[in-house]
Amino acid sequence: xxxxxxxxxxxxxxxxxxxxxxxxxxxxxxxxxxxxxxxxxxxxxxxxxxxxxxxxxxxxxxxxxxxxxxxxxxxxxxxxxxxxxxxxxxxxxxxxxxxxxxxxxxxxxxxxxxxxxxxxxxxxxxxxxxxxxxxxxxxxxxx
Numbered sequence: 115x116x117x118x119x120x121x122x123x124x125x126x127x128x129x130x131x132x133x134x135x136x137x138x139x140x141x142x143x144x145x146x147x148x149x150x151x152x153x154x155x156x157x158x159x160x161x162x163x164x165x166x167x168x169x170x171x172x173x174x175x176x177x178x179x180x181x182x183x184x185x186x187x188x189x190x191x192x193x194x195x196x197x198x199x200x201x202x203x204x205x206x207x208x209x210x211x212x213x214x215x216x217x218x219x220x221x222x223x224x225x226x227x228x229x230x231x232x233x234x235x236x237x238x239x240x241x242x243x244x245x246x247x248x249x250x251x252x253x254x255x256x257x
Contacts, residue, residue, distance in 0.1 A: 123148055123187040128176040129244035130160075130168025130194075133252060139163035140255070142247035143176035144240050145183065154179055157247035159255045169194040170215035172244070177222040177229075187228040193241045198233035 125146045132139035142157035156179065160171055173190060180188045192198050199205040200216060207216045223229045234241055 121147055121153070121184060123189070124153070124180050124183060124185040125150075125240075126173075126176040126180055126188050126190045127238070127240035127244050128169070128172035128190065128192060129241055129248050130163075130165065130170070130172035131245065131248045131252070132163050132165045132168050136162050136164045136167075138252060138255060139165075139168040139171075140248045140251035141168055141172035141175055142244040142251065143172055143179060144244050144247075145176065145179055146240065153183060155243070155247065157244075157251045159251050164211075166194065166196060166209070166212055167215060168248075169197045170212060170219065172248075173197065174215065174218055174222060177219065177226075181222065181225050186226060188226055189230045189232060191232050191234045191238060191241065193234055193236045193238065193245075195233050198231050201231045 128143040130141040140157060140159050144152055145154040146152050200207045207213045
């Protein structure tokens with residue numbers, strides 16, 4: 115398999131967290147090729163947000179990064195059941211702030227041929243790496 119075809123379908127692992135709800139928040143994502151090779155890992159502080167807002171913003175950062183990597187298909191792994199169910203249409207999005215973020219995901223999603231959202235447990239090894247990046251970013255910001 116050539117280098118190009120490996121990167122057409124990417125795995126995205128995103129996590130967001132706030133200390134307090136709302137409170138200081140950070141987001142992180144890991145993007146891997148189908149073979150598990152990490153292509154990108156990034157995190158950033160986003161100011162005061164709720165946990166759910168941070169989860170959405172982490173996913174948006176991950177999707178935008180996948181676009182930059184030239185992905186045609188992404189499989190998004192999230193540990194937030196609420197966000198996953200809102201994005202798959204199982205739950206309505208009632209919160210005004212979350213609706214704005216949901217709409218942003220819908221807009222970025224159009225840049226791919228296919229996007230899937232999978233709810234995974236916090237014990238998922240890649241989600242744990244993203245969670246570690248979130249906490250390291252929050253610890254750094256708190257200094």
